[in-house]
Every structure is written in C-alpha cells, then in structure tokens.
Amino acid sequence: MKSKILIIGVTGSLGFDLAKASVQASHPTYGLVRDSAFSDPNKSQKLQILSDAGVTLLKGSLQDEESLVEAIKQVDVVICSIPSKLVLDQKLLVQAIKRAGCIKRFIPSEFGSDPDKTRVSDLDYNFYSRKAEIRRLIEAEHIPYTYICCNFFMRYLLPSLVQPGLKSPPREKVTIYGDGTIKGVFVKQSDVAAFTIRSVDDPRTLNMALHLRPPGNVYSMNELVEIWETKIDKELQKTYISEEELLIKIKETPYPDNMELVFVYSAFVKGDQTYFDIESSGRVEGTQLYPQLVYTTIIEYLDTLA
Amino acid sequence: MKSKILIIGVTGSLGFDLAKASVQASHPTYGLVRDSAFSDPNKSQKLQILSDAGVTLLKGSLQDEESLVEAIKQVDVVICSIPSKLVLDQKLLVQAIKRAGCIKRFIPSEFGSDPDKTRVSDLDYNFYSRKAEIRRLIEAEHIPYTYICCNFFMRYLLPSLVQPGLKSPPREKVTIYGDGTIKGVFVKQSDVAAFTIRSVDDPRTLNMALHLRPPGNVYSMNELVEIWETKIDKELQKTYISEEELLIKIKETPYPDNMELVFVYSAFVKGDQTYFDIESSGRVEGTQLYPQLVYTTIIEYLDTLA
Structure with missing residues (x-):
C-alpha cells in the first residue's frame, strides 16, 4: 500500500x-x-x-x-x-x-x-x-x-553558468567567484x-x-566553465572576484537583488553544499x-x- | 507483465x-x-x-x-x-x-x-x-x-519564443511569421x-x-507573444513576415541553417501540426x-x- x-x-x-x-x-x-x-x-x-x-x-x-x-x-x-x-x-x-x-x-x-x-x-x-x-x-x-x-x-544559476543577472550562459567573458575550486551541486x-x-x-x-x-552533478566553477568552453569550442575571458570583493558587492547591492550573490557565496566560496x-x-x-x-x-x- | x-x-x-x-x-x-x-x-x-x-x-x-x-x-x-x-x-x-x-x-x-x-x-x-x-x-x-x-x-524554438537564431526570448522586438493566428504544439x-x-x-x-x-500546449504566435508580454509586463514591437517573404528567406538561407525557418513555416504558417x-x-x-x-x-x- x-x-x-x-x-x-x-x-x-x-x-x-x-x-x-x-x-x-x-x-x-x-x-x-x-x-x-x-x-x-x-x-x-x-x-x-x-x-x-x-x-x-x-x-x-x-x-x-x-x-x-x-x-x-x-x-x-x-x-x-x-x-x-x-x-x-x-x-x-x-x-x-x-x-x-x-x-x-x-x-x-x-x-x-x-x-x-x-x-x-x-x-x-x-x-x-x-x-x-x-x-x-x-x-x-x-x-x-x-x-x-x-x-x-x-534552472537556478546554472542557465547563466553562475553569472548572477544573466539569463543565458556567457560566450565572451565569465566571472569566477573565489578561486573557482569549490564545488556546488545542481x-x-x-x-x-x-x-x-x-x-x-x-x-x-x-x-x-x-x-x-x-x-554527475557536483562541480566547481572552474570545472563548469571548462565544460562550457569545450561545448562552445571557445575560451572565455576570466575575471576572478575574491571573497572580500564579493562580500563588499553583497553589502552594496540592495536586498533582495543581492540574494543570488549570497547563494553563490554560500555554495562556491564557502562550500556549504x-x-x-x-x-x-x-x-x-x-x-x-x-x-x-x-x-x-x-x-x-x-x-x-x- | x-x-x-x-x-x-x-x-x-x-x-x-x-x-x-x-x-x-x-x-x-x-x-x-x-x-x-x-x-x-x-x-x-x-x-x-x-x-x-x-x-x-x-x-x-x-x-x-x-x-x-x-x-x-x-x-x-x-x-x-x-x-x-x-x-x-x-x-x-x-x-x-x-x-x-x-x-x-x-x-x-x-x-x-x-x-x-x-x-x-x-x-x-x-x-x-x-x-x-x-x-x-x-x-x-x-x-x-x-x-x-x-x-x-x-526546448526547440520555444526558448526563443519562435525567433530562429535567438537563444532566449526577446524583450524588445519580436518577429511574427504569417498572420500569427496559426497554432503550433510544444x-x-x-x-x-x-x-x-x-x-x-x-x-x-x-x-x-x-x-x-x-x-495547454497549443498556441499561435500571437498568443505566445501575448503570454510573454504579460509575464514580462512589457509590450514588444512586432514585425510581421508574410508567407512570401518567409519563403524567400528560406531559399536565401543556406542549408541546414534554414531548417528552423522551414519548421516555423510548416507549423506556424501552414498549420501542419x-x-x-x-x-x-x-x-x-x-x-x-x-x-x-x-x-x-x-x-x-x-x-x-x-
């Protein structure tokens, strides 16, 4: 039953x-x-x-x-x-x-x-x-x-390859939060x-x-970008944002717009997942x-x- | 069994x-x-x-x-x-x-x-x-x-709201093929x-x-655009492409790039679905x-x- x-x-x-x-x-x-x-x-x-x-x-x-x-x-x-x-x-x-x-x-x-x-x-x-x-x-x-x-x-964050604010994955430049080695789960x-x-x-x-x-669903930002680069057969220009810079950005962005950045911080900088x-x-x-x-x-x- | x-x-x-x-x-x-x-x-x-x-x-x-x-x-x-x-x-x-x-x-x-x-x-x-x-x-x-x-x-054509070539739905202008009243199915x-x-x-x-x-899955292009406009709370600028213009576009676009247009023609102009x-x-x-x-x-x- x-x-x-x-x-x-x-x-x-x-x-x-x-x-x-x-x-x-x-x-x-x-x-x-x-x-x-x-x-x-x-x-x-x-x-x-x-x-x-x-x-x-x-x-x-x-x-x-x-x-x-x-x-x-x-x-x-x-x-x-x-x-x-x-x-x-x-x-x-x-x-x-x-x-x-x-x-x-x-x-x-x-x-x-x-x-x-x-x-x-x-x-x-x-x-x-x-x-x-x-x-x-x-x-x-x-x-x-x-x-x-x-x-x-x-459907949250992955369609933009973890680029808060974007609606589709980047094809020129990508921002990586922290050192890009911390793994998140989708x-x-x-x-x-x-x-x-x-x-x-x-x-x-x-x-x-x-x-x-x-x-098959646990990847760091560096790995996600690498997979994407292979798929579109193109190297993206990378900008790294340090933990300190991200924290400033979170404080400067009004709520609730900053929540995406908070989730990125939690998963891909702190490694909470x-x-x-x-x-x-x-x-x-x-x-x-x-x-x-x-x-x-x-x-x-x-x-x-x- | x-x-x-x-x-x-x-x-x-x-x-x-x-x-x-x-x-x-x-x-x-x-x-x-x-x-x-x-x-x-x-x-x-x-x-x-x-x-x-x-x-x-x-x-x-x-x-x-x-x-x-x-x-x-x-x-x-x-x-x-x-x-x-x-x-x-x-x-x-x-x-x-x-x-x-x-x-x-x-x-x-x-x-x-x-x-x-x-x-x-x-x-x-x-x-x-x-x-x-x-x-x-x-x-x-x-x-x-x-x-x-x-x-x-x-995942085919609908992510762009039937705009061949686009990767995400339009937020300013939209092209409608035919008179926009013919219904397709996704x-x-x-x-x-x-x-x-x-x-x-x-x-x-x-x-x-x-x-x-x-x-719940049968809509014309006019209806799709209307639904989308309501969702993003904005009116899109519409351009209508007649059957004749679309046929010329199909002939002028090399194969296989023109196949998306052929499918649009079949579904939303001829009404084949x-x-x-x-x-x-x-x-x-x-x-x-x-x-x-x-x-x-x-x-x-x-x-x-x-």
Whole structure:
C-alpha cells in the first residue's frame, strides 16, 4: 500500500512536479488549493491537468487551521512546497499535523542547501534560520519528518553558468567567484521531485535529512566553465572576484537583488553544499539510496543550452 | 507483465529520457550501445547512471545486423531514438526486427510532426519523406508499430519564443511569421518520453499514430507573444513576415541553417501540426488516452524563462 500524499503548493513549479511524481509512482495524491486559485487562468489550467490525472483537490489554506486538519486527516504524508519567504507560515501547519495525529511523514518546505550546515553568518536575511526554526518546531512536536536538501535547482544559476543577472550562459567573458575550486551541486527540479516521493515510505529516511549529491552533478566553477568552453569550442575571458570583493558587492547591492550573490557565496566560496561528508554527519544521500532513479547530469543540462 | 523495452540511442537526449521513463514505469529496460560510447566521457557518465538504475546495456550498432537481431531477441518492444539525419539507417533495423520475429511493438525514430500530414512540398530536404519511407517499410513488412507525433519539443524554438537564431526570448522586438493566428504544439521532452512508454502495451495505439496535442500546449504566435508580454509586463514591437517573404528567406538561407525557418513555416504558417482533426483522421491523442499523465504546459515553461 502506497501512502496517501497531500501536497501544499501544488500550483507552484516544484509542487506541480511533486504531484506529477507522486501520481507517476501511484500514490493516491491530494492537493491543498486556495479558493482563489480556481479563478486564476494559469493556476486553473494546472489544476485541471492534476484533477484529470486523478489528484484530489481539497480547498484550504495555510492560514485556516480547520481546513488544514480536515485535509491532513485524509492522508498519511504531507509535503509542503511554498515560496521561501512564506516558510514561517508552516507553523500553523505543524500544529494542524500535531492535532490530526495521523501523519507518518512530514516534508517541510526546504528544497535547498541544508540550513543546519550553511555558514553565511548574518548575510542571508534569515533565509536559512527560518527553515531551521521550522525544523526545530517539527522535532519538538515529535512529528516524523524527512528534510530534503537538494542544493540548487538546475534552472537556478546554472542557465547563466553562475553569472548572477544573466539569463543565458556567457560566450565572451565569465566571472569566477573565489578561486573557482569549490564545488556546488545542481539537481533538476523534476529529479528532486522523484527523489522526494521515493523517500516518503522509506524507513531509512525517517527523521533524516536526505541530501542529493549525485556524482554527475557536483562541480566547481572552474570545472563548469571548462565544460562550457569545450561545448562552445571557445575560451572565455576570466575575471576572478575574491571573497572580500564579493562580500563588499553583497553589502552594496540592495536586498533582495543581492540574494543570488549570497547563494553563490554560500555554495562556491564557502562550500556549504559539499564541505561535509553526508554519511558521517548523520545524513543520507539520494543516489546512494535509490540508484534505480535515473537523473539528469549537469553535462546533459549544459548540452541543452549550447 | 510489463513488456521488455530495447531503446536505441540511449545516450542521446531523448533516448536517455525514454530510458528514464521506461525504468520509472517498471519496464525491464535495455539499451543498445556502440563500443565507442563507453570511452566517451559524457556518454559513459550517462551509461553508468543507466546501468546503476538496472538498464541492461547491450553492445551493438545499427550497422551490424547480427548485433541487432541478438539484442532484439531479448525484448518485446523496440524504440529507436536517433538523430534525424540518420533516419534511413533504420532500414537494417526493420530487417532485423522482421528476422527476430518476436517484436510486439516498434516505435521508429520520428518524434516530431506527422510526416504523412506535413505540407512543405520540397522545402525540407526530404526531412519528412525519409520518415515516411521508414513508415511504409514497417507497414510493408507487417511489423506492429506506433508512430509518436509529438510535434515540437519545448526546448526547440520555444526558448526563443519562435525567433530562429535567438537563444532566449526577446524583450524588445519580436518577429511574427504569417498572420500569427496559426497554432503550433510544444511538448516537454520528458513528457513525450512518458507518453511514449505508456503507449507500448496499449492495444489502442497498435498500428496507430499517437499524436500529442495537450490542451495547454497549443498556441499561435500571437498568443505566445501575448503570454510573454504579460509575464514580462512589457509590450514588444512586432514585425510581421508574410508567407512570401518567409519563403524567400528560406531559399536565401543556406542549408541546414534554414531548417528552423522551414519548421516555423510548416507549423506556424501552414498549420501542419493542427490543421486536421486527430480522431477523424484515424489517429489517437495522448492526453485523451492517458489523462492520468501530468504534463508541463507552455505557460509553465515560459514561467521558467521570465
């Protein structure tokens, strides 16, 4: 018997992929949807597709505890996929899960770097501390959980070859942050969804952080540039920006425009996605647990941009 | 019992997605791989992922009939996914399938507009007539088949909003071919793979052309531009190119650079992807047959480009 999964944020980009993966894996799938979504033409198109695919759409919102409890009581697993700035809105959800008392696994809205592992001090406007706060709340309430640490989505930063502000990869000049040797991780969003869904009924991921660090998806900026140069058969002109220069740039750029630079700093200067060993720090890795999941590599993704 | 599927072209972009979808749907999956692929770093990385996922890799090539027969004898279904210019190399494959005598379904390398429906006369350098030639050969040999007519992949032409030569969507000026009212179809490659795999054991697709024309993926150029303008909150300056002007441009641009224009002409001026009714012309449509498959809409894809 596959667990029944409730997805919150099903009309969002990741939430939709999660619903797709859940249906594909034959989980009875539910989506929590606000009333207003049905009258938004973009969202209603997605809701129609999901409904046609057998997803049960339940009306409710993160602001309405009764609607949450009612929806949660119908399922075994809750996955939350909401915008980062709304992360703290999960507090009521955690209370509702506690009240409902039936949830075997809760996956909170994270889907990035591990907030308990990042080392960006006070640069991130509490981006990570808010996620950590929700973790602590879940743990204090003894709700069974899995945290998904997928690092970067490929569609974020990789289309520009980690050049904040650009929309496509550079063909003349490239800026490299730090010395270019620190490795970051990119995973395709639909693969993140597939790994997430695979983990929900797995005892090995219970009360664990599931990291995604696929062998084909871990590269430094120097390596990314080299791969790209080979693909376009051209050497790019390189400018190196030191850690000190990057920190000044982050402080001089107004929020939220500077957040891309903060993420670049975290991943490619501090090494927050790769400085630690996954197993020995009490975490599990997705491609180790599920080798049967075929995933898209960075090299293949860059092929589509060339 | 799910059919055993052999995929030819498994290190290619679509072939890899087909293998991914096949494994995900629990089909025993096989890939035909040339010896040289194992020493190509890009391909060997993909082969490792496939092998880890349980795909059986068989050595062989489209030029070696014995290797083909040996591979085909181990499976029930053959799916071919090779570059368009190699389409006629499937002749030996058709003979090998005939000799092996065990294949319940053959899906030849098409994955575009229906070659029996396009109306581009002699403009396409036999792009479509070669595909039609393979169809006729399959039918003459009485090999059970499904033809997959998925129209455009989203990663082709859509990233530029149908502006041949551009790599990203325009933010100032846009060129519209014809009067901009003719509708074309774009489907995400991974969705094409999922629909293809879903069709292999389905009696309704036996000896049929399976078209993909999802309701959320059929738009005219005028509509695409309007959606994009809403997304970027800006009106683009429009230039209309008439059918006559486009035909001159196609003739003046050397082959193969002019093929993008030929495809634009076929889809958005002639209407080759949508001028006919699918059912009444003896074909079947994917989202009609498989509403349970969640697919990515054009609006959602354009969101990722904004």
